[in-house]
Amino acid sequence: MKRLPASVAVNILLVLASAVALFPLLWMLSVSFMRPGEADSFPPPFLPRAPSLAAYKELFAHQGVGRDFANSVFLASAATALSLLFNVAAGYAFAKLRFAGRDRVFQILLGALVIPGQVAMIPLFLMLKTVGLVNNFGGVLIPAAAGVFGIFLVRQYALSIPDELLEAARVDGASEFRIFRSIVLPALRPILVTLATFTFLATWNDFMWPLIVLSDDRLYTLPVALASLSREHVQDAELMMAGAVVTVLPVLLLFVALQRYYIRGLLAGSLKG
Amino acid sequence: MAIIGLFFFLPVAAAFVLSLTDFDIYALADLGNLRFVGLRNYGELLANPLFWQAVANTLYFVVVGVPLSIAASLGAALLLESRLARFKGFFRTALFAPVVTTLVAVAVIWRYLLHARYGLINYGLSEIGVRPVDWLGDPHWAMPAIILFAVWKNFGYNMIIFVAGLQTIPEDLYEAARIDGASSLRRFWHVTLPGLAPVVLLVSLLTIAGYLQLFAEPYVMTQGGPAQSTVSVLYFMYEQGFKWWSLGTASAVAFLLFAMMLIVTVVQLAIARRRGVL
Structure with a gap:
């Protein structure tokens, strides 16, 4: 009987904490449906008096948010495809193929994880400028493709594929490519979903790098466009909230759908330290 | 491999070299305007109250x-x-x-x-x-x-x-x-x-x-405001590098930030080792 109050307390605390975590997001949704100016009153209204799509119409018709949305979708998808292609090949090679200096190179790569990306930002920017990739989607994508973290994730998972299986296939005369396609890829499937989710969310949410590389507003991604919009329309709460909804909702839905894979990647990543 | 090498290690070395130059908007237009200035960027940063x-x-x-x-x-x-x-x-x-x-x-x-x-x-x-x-x-x-x-x-x-x-x-x-x-x-x-x-x-x-x-x-x-109370090191680097195009100075900021992170990590690991956590 003594347990009951404790149990109630734990669950009430959880409800409160979740409310704090979710409230700003719910309020964003509510304000985004208010009519222009409605949110600028005191006390702040919780729900729109008459739900309206005015803010969304303004965003898509006059602020070019449809184009920013398309840019974000394209960049995040392309980065995901590139990262899968590159990291899977590299991760598998580090785990299962024998080549000179393999372990040494891998250790150096792990060391590179310690170096913050910002140190490399300026030289990378100048390098891309010389080859004409600044103010261009290529410049946003190239650094996203080759992540040490992705290689690490795939390698750890690929280590669990039994060597005997690969040897047997080799003895049977299967080519390396065939082995990769018919044995390795199916075995790696779960970690590929993890890596894809991670890359997509990271590219979608990334701010500083696209801010630096893209100067033409027709190429802006949603976060960059939203930041520039928020500097112009400081007072326009409904518009800003609608912009936030358009930016946040896709990744939030993706996360809810794939959270099992995402959390596994997060835990694998935390072991790297 | 080549891609990682090209896009990661080279930039770090290049960042350090850059931090020793007066790379600015003129050098961006014509590399002939680039001068080697030694540690002057670092000296100027350490004397700049906004950096502190x-x-x-x-x-x-x-x-x-x-x-x-x-x-x-x-x-x-x-x-x-x-x-x-x-x-x-x-x-x-x-x-x-x-x-x-x-x-x-x-x-x-x-x-x-x-x-x-x-x-x-x-x-x-x-x-x-x-x-x-x-x-x-x-x-x-x-x-x-x-x-x-x-x-x-x-x-x-x-x-x-x-x-x-x-x-x-x-x-x-x-x-x-x-x-x-x-x-x-x-x-x-x-x-x-x-x-x-x-x-x-x-x-x-x-x-x-x-x-x-x-x-x-x-x-x-x-x-960064009000009254510069929220300018962070990285924000400072961004303004130096991509607003004023003083890329040499910005590289020096990036390197100092890197040094700060390294020191904090090493100190933490040392404390952890002494307490027997590691």
Whole structure:
């Protein structure tokens, strides 16, 4: 009987904490449906008096948010495809193929994880400028493709594929490519979903790098466009909230759908330290 | 391999070389204008009060924000792992949701929540009799407001790591402590915390490194103001490099930030080793 109050307390605390975590997001949704100016009153209204799509119409018709949305979708998808292609090949090679200096190179790569990306930002920017990739989607994508973290994730998972299986296939005369396609890829499937989710969310949410590389507003991604919009329309709460909804909702839905894979990647990543 | 080499190691070396030059908008137009200046960029930075202000602001953010964030994560993880908790899956998703949201978008939401006149936070405070605070307009309150926002945004990440860490502590230990008559507070102090020590170390290393890279929050919420109270090291680097195009100076800032991170990490590892955590 003594347990009951404790149990109630734990669950009430959880409800409160979740409310704090979710409230700003719910309020964003509510304000985004208010009519222009409605949110600028005191006390702040919780729900729109008459739900309206005015803010969304303004965003898509006059602020070019449809184009920013398309840019974000394209960049995040392309980065995901590139990262899968590159990291899977590299991760598998580090785990299962024998080549000179393999372990040494891998250790150096792990060391590179310690170096913050910002140190490399300026030289990378100048390098891309010389080859004409600044103010261009290529410049946003190239650094996203080759992540040490992705290689690490795939390698750890690929280590669990039994060597005997690969040897047997080799003895049977299967080519390396065939082995990769018919044995390795199916075995790696779960970690590929993890890596894809991670890359997509990271590219979608990334701010500083696209801010630096893209100067033409027709190429802006949603976060960059939203930041520039928020500097112009400081007072326009409904518009800003609608912009936030358009930016946040896709990744939030993706996360809810794939959270099992995402959390596994997060835990694998935390072991790297 | 070549791609990583090209896009990672080369830039780091290049960043250092750049930091020894006066690379600016003229050099951007014609490399002939580039001069080697030795350590002058570093000397000028160390004499620049705004740089020191940026360092102080960033350290303020780290020293207050990281413990708060870790405490929130640990508290949430303990609640989630409590055997009394119901609907764990739902609560875990709800508490983690802010982590996957787009930083810029939620910063915009929080700027509105913190609005001096129409913001809900001030409304809530006024209901309990606290006078409105000009959160983002007052140099004393801007950084605490950003810290509050950052803790809300990030605590779910470490919470997940703590949950995994809590699951590795053997149930027998709790059982034994209970039989010995230890209160739940003592069980937490003598069983949970020592069991979590390596996880706490890992989480604090990652969180400090992350918090030292404060950038988008001030960019969106305060633009470094008011009175430069939220200029972070990275924000300072961005303005030097991509607003004024002093890329040589910006490279030197990047390198000093890197040095700061390295020192903090090494010191933490040394402390951990002495205490026998590693």
